[in-house]
Amino acid sequence: MKTTPVKFNNTVLRDGHQSLAATRMTTQEMLPACEMLDSLGFNALETWGGATIDAGLRFLKEFPFDRLDAIKKMTPKTPHMMLLRGQNIVQYTHFPDDVVEAFVKMSAKHGMDIFRIFDALNDTRNMLTAIKAVKAAGKHAQGTICYTTSPFHTIDKFVEMGVELEKLGCDSICLKDMAGLIPPKVAAEIIGGIKAKVKIPVNLHTHDTVGLGLASYLAAIDAGVDWVDTSIVPFANGTGQPDTLRMQAAMEHNPRQPHYDEKTLQKLRHYFEGIYSELGKFTSLKNEVVDSDALTYQVPGGMLSNFRTQLKEQKMEDRFDEVFAEIPKVREALGWIPLVTPTSQIVGVQAMLNVKFGPWKNFTPQAIDIALGYYGQTPAPVDPEVRKLAAEKSGKKPIDCRPADLLEPRMEKLRAELKEKGMPTDDEHAVIYAMFPMELQKLYTKEPEPAPAPAAPQPVATSKPVSTTPATKTTQMALGVDGKTYSVLVEEL
Numbered sequence: 001m002k003t004t005p006v007k008f009n010n011t012v013l014r015d016g017h018q019s020l021a022a023t024r025m026t027t028q029e030m031l032p033a034c035e036m037l038d039s040l041g042f043n044a045l046e047t048w049g050g051a052t053i054d055a056g057l058r059f060l061k062e063f064p065f066d067r068l069d070a071i072k073k074m075t076p077k078t079p080h081m082m083l084l085r086g087q088n089i090v091q092y093t094h095f096p097d098d099v100v101e102a103f104v105k106m107s108a109k110h111g112m113d114i115f116r117i118f119d120a121l122n123d124t125r126n127m128l129t130a131i132k133a134v135k136a137a138g139k140h141a142q143g144t145i146c147y148t149t150s151p152f153h154t155i156d157k158f159v160e161m162g163v164e165l166e167k168l169g170c171d172s173i174c175l176k177d178m179a180g181l182i183p184p185k186v187a188a189e190i191i192g193g194i195k196a197k198v199k200i201p202v203n204l205h206t207h208d209t210v211g212l213g214l215a216s217y218l219a220a221i222d223a224g225v226d227w228v229d230t231s232i233v234p235f236a237n238g239t240g241q242p243d244t245l246r247m248q249a250a251m252e253h254n255p256r257q258p259h260y261d262e263k264t265l266q267k268l269r270h271y272f273e274g275i276y277s278e279l280g281k282f283t284s285l286k287n288e289v290v291d292s293d294a295l296t297y298q299v300p301g302g303m304l305s306n307f308r309t310q311l312k313e314q315k316m317e318d319r320f321d322e323v324f325a326e327i328p329k330v331r332e333a334l335g336w337i338p339l340v341t342p343t344s345q346i347v348g349v350q351a352m353l354n355v356k357f358g359p360w361k362n363f364t365p366q367a368i369d370i371a372l373g374y375y376g377q378t379p380a381p382v383d384p385e386v387r388k389l390a391a392e393k394s395g396k397k398p399i400d401c402r403p404a405d406l407l408e409p410r411m412e413k414l415r416a417e418l419k420e421k422g423m424p425t426d427d428e429h430a431v432i433y434a435m436f437p438m439e440l441q442k443l444y445t446k447e448p449e450p451a452p453a454p455a456a457p458q459p460v461a462t463s464k465p466v467s468t469t470p471a472t473k474t475t476q477m478a479l480g481v482d483g484k485t486y487s488v489l490v491e492e493l
Contacts, residue, residue: 002224005258006251007043008244009081009203009229012272013071014046016235019207022282023055025235027067029275034074036268040260042078043227044114047071048107049082053090057432057439065110065428072111079113079140085341086119086127087404091435092342094126094375096407099414101133103431108137110428116174116205118144120343123376124164125402135169142203143170147177147190148338149298150331152380155189162194162202172201172226177216178340179300180209180239184219192223201226207239209300211290214242214250221256233269234276238288245269297324299339299348307348319355326351333386334370335378346370360386363393373399410434 012033017025037045048068056062072080087094089103104115115134119126127143134141143165145158162173175182175190182190187204194202204220206213206229217228229241236243245265251257276283294300299307311317330351337343346366353362369375371382371390377400391398399406414430423429423444433440 003255006221006225006256007227008247008258008260009044009046009227010037010040010042010231010244011046011229011241012037012232012235012268014048014050014052014083015229016231016240017279018051018055019240020235020238020283020287021276021279023051024059024279024282025275026060027056027062027070029278030067030071031074033268033271034071036264036271038075038077040078040264042260044079044081045071045075046081046083046229047075048080048112049084049090049116051090053432054436054439057436057443061443063443064432065106068107068110068112080111081114081116081142082107082112084115084117084130086117086130088120088126089431089435094403094407095434096410097129097404098409098411099431099434100129100404101136102411102427104130104133104139105137106428106431108134108139112139114140114142114172116142116144116176117170118146118174118176118340119376120146120340121337121376121378122146122161123378124161124168126376126404127165128168129404131168131170140171141169142172142174143168144174144176146338146340147175147182148179148336148340149181150328150336150379152336155186155193157379158190159193159197163197166198166200170200172203173198174203174205177204177206179294179298180207180213181294181298182206182216183212184215187216188219188223191220191225195224203227203229205229206241208237208242208290209239210292210295213237214247217242217247218250218254221251221254232265232272234288235272238290240287297327299324299327300344307352310349311352314352314356316352316356322355323348323352326354330354330367332380333383334367335382336380337370337378342366343370343375360389363390365394368394368396371398372396373401374403376403 013025013030017023053064056064056067084090087100089095089100107115115130117127117130117134122145131141131143145161145165147158158175165173173194191202191204202225204217204225206216208214220228228247230236230244230247231241233243237246244260245262248258248260308317308320311320311323316323327347330347331337331339334347337347339347346364350364350367353364354360368390370378371387372394387398411427411430414434415425418425418429418433421441423440429440
């Protein structure tokens, strides 16, 4: 049995507040905690990526690279980590290789050290450009396996993907359980299987949404996992990662127990309680507690809460069970795709339409693109009849190539557009403009709102603010179907 201490990555500055406070923590609210976080000796601090770039630009009026610069300056000793959606970067569509390469290069220039790279379909072709770009920048490429459940997704297949990621040049592997569904024994078998076949470190990432997170971490640690992700209360547990102090306490007498200073962790909790209170309108009690619905429906918890609202808007709340029974049928027809941003909402909306109008009578453009290969290679073959119907309805031909192979380089065009609009034309602005053109323009055409002052540390409250606002970061997205537009919320993970 491995006896070297397991190392913790801390997610409080990214996934912690993304999962529990709609990604609304500002840079100014983060900075007072940085020196303490840097002193603890974490394996890495997750500080960027995921929804933070979108939310920071859209809601907090912050230019994304400014946050990275500010936090890096305050945490010089600890490696920084980010979540990168492969060819999607931090958006929902594929970008040309030159844009992906420029984004990675600029992120590395501004201090990013570890890039956690994933693809919604687990199609490694959509990860390769990012992996190569990270390696070219002299940084750490962490190849990611999205954990999901289906008759097709077996322990052996997850292990095979881990082996492939090592062959592609990754410096470490992450098993990413975005919905918090992985049972302890399964976590141990996948981690143990990968560790037996690769030489690079292995990381497990999960959420405590259904209450399995801490137990699955313990099982993975016994199986030899090198790193796990934890956060800090109150931006921990529930839909977030297990709390660092809680996780450390659960390992008492375990030969692999790490030792992060408890007094410093308590001070950080004390500080973040104040921030959590300030962000009360973006938090929800529902996200703080164990919710077994995600186990029943096998979908991310954030999708459940958002989708109930969407069904109500469509006057279909009484057909909830029918719609969720349809989800695995749609997943199977579309090649058993994982339910992660943005595929979770695409599958959910298609399931709703199948129930409302009949199977595949209304076919969303996004589901059509998945069926025809425009999102990448699905884990299992798409149902031939569904693929044929998708081609007939759209007039598109199925593709088997990597989707980005069809995209022309864009960096020169992006610089030209920025110049025409009188905006900075450096690569930092070009890559952000590629993904969020309207939001970046708004930042330059309107005076940014002053960021709120950091909340003063305060005693732990006896009661927490409760809001009906879903805390999981979401972005509104319009799905056009047969001339009608359906407004859906895309969940960020």
